[in-house]
Amino acid sequence: MTELGLRVAITLTQISVIVGIVIITVLLLTLAERKVLGWMQDRMGPMEVGPYGSLQPFADAIKLFFKEDIVPAGANKFLFTAAPLLALIPAFIGFAVIPWGPDLTWEFGGLSIKPFVISDINIGILYILAFASLGAYGIILGGWASNSKYSLLGGLRSAAQIISYELNVGLAIVGVLILSGSLSLVHITNAQAGGFWNWNAFAFPAPQIFALVVYVISTVAETNRVPFDLPEAESELVAGFFTEYSGLRFAFFYLAEYANMVLVSCVASAMFLGGWNAPYPGTLLSLIGLPSLAWIENTMWFAFKTYSFLFLFFWLRATLPRLRYDQLMRFGWKVLLPIALANIVVTSIAVFIAQQLK
C-alpha cells in the first residue's frame, strides 16, 4: 500500500509540475504575443505594468478574476457553466503523454520512475488526438448555451472547422507513424536520436517535410488562430462563441486556446523535429564530462523547438489576413487533404522499397 501511495504521490507531483509549467507558459505567451505583434507592427506593445510591461499577464489575470460574472438572460445555466470546463480539460489532458526530456529511469524509494513523461502509453499520439477532438464540445455547447445568435453561429462554424482540419492533422502524422512503426511518443522521439538528419521531417527514406507543413497549417486552423479564426471573427460575429462570456469563464476559454497551442507545438516538435534530441549527435554537456546533466540540454532543446512553433503562430497572426469561410473549407478539403493522402502513399512506397533493399 505504501508503494501505491508513493507512486500516486510521484504521479501527482509530475502532473502538478507539468500543469504549472503549461500555465506559466500560457502567461508568458499572452505577454509574448502582444509584444511580438507590437514589434512586428513597429509599436511597443504593453509598457505600463512593470518594466517593459513584463507584469501585464498578472494584471490581466487579476482583472479577469475580479470581473463580474454575467450569465445572460435565457442562457442555459448548466451548460453555460460546463462549456468552459469542457474546453479546458481536453486541452490539458493531452500533456500526460508528451516526453519532455530523455527517456531516463530514476530510482526513487525503491520505485523506478520516468521523470520526463507522466505516462508512456502505447497509443500515445492517438490518445492526444482523441482528447483534442473533444475540445470542440466546449466551443459548440458554449455557443449554444449563450442563447445568442452570434455565439451559436460562432460555435457551429468552429465545430465544422475543427472536424475538417482534425482529419488533416490525423493524416499528416500517419507518415511519421509509418516511419517509426509506433504510436508511443516516447518511442517516436527515441527513434529520431543522433542528429537532425534523423528527425522525421528530414529522415531517410521519406522526409516528412510536406506532412509537417500540412500539420502546422491544420493545427493553426484547429486552434482557431489567425488566419483561420473564423469562429471569433470580430467583423462578422462580435467575438464568436465567447461573445457572452466574462470573468473567469472567459479566462477558461482563453486558457484552453493557449494550452491547445502549446500542446500542438509540443506534438509537432516531438513528432517531426526530434523532440528533446539535439540537432547534433549526443549532447554537448556529456561531451565536456557532465553526462548526468545532459537532460538539461535536452529539455532546453525541446523547449526551444516548442517555442519556435509558438513564435510561428504569432508571426502568422501578424502577417496574414483572415480567410473567407468557403476559402477555408476549400483549402482544407481540396488542398491539404490530397497533399496528406499523397504523402501517406509516397511514404509507404518509400519505406517498403527501403526495407526490400536492406
Added chain:
Amino acid sequence: MAYVFFGYFAGVIALTAVLVVALRNPVYSALALLVMFFHVAGLYITLHAEFLFAVQLMVYAGAILIFYLFAVMFLTEKTPDRYHMQSWGSLLIGGAIIVEIAVLVGQHGVSFGSTVERTALSSPSEEGNTEAIGHLLYTSYLFPFEVASLILLVAMIGAIVLSKKDLSESPPS
C-alpha cells in the same frame, strides 16, 4: 476488481442510454450519448483494447456526435414537438423486442457471466494492441474489411449525389 469496473461502466452505459431517449431536450440527449460513448470507451480499456478506446473517442465522440449536435441545434428550434410523439405501433414492436430479449436471457442467462469473465481476463497479446488489430484486419478479415470499405465508399458517393441535385441540369462551367 474487473467486476467493479465492468459493473460501473455497464451501469452508466445502461442509464445514459435510457436518458438519450427519455430526456426532452435534444441537446441533453446528445450529451447523455457523449457520456455513454465515454463509458463504452472505458469498457474497451478494461478489455485491454486501447486502440479501440482511442478510435471510439475520436470517431463517435469527436466526429459523429458533433454532427448530431450540429443538426440538433439547427433543426429543433422550430419543430420541438414533432419528435416527442409516439404511435401505438411502437408499443407493439417494443413489446415484441422485450419478449425476445427475455427469452434470450432466459436461455443463455447462466452462461452470460462466464462469457464476461473470459473476455475481461484474457491477457493482452505479445505484440501491441494496434499491431494486432492491423494484422488481423489485413489477414484473417481482409475480405470483410474490403467489403465494408466498399460499402462506405458507395454511401459516400450516394451522399454527394444526393446533395448535388442539379448535377445534370447545370451546364459544365
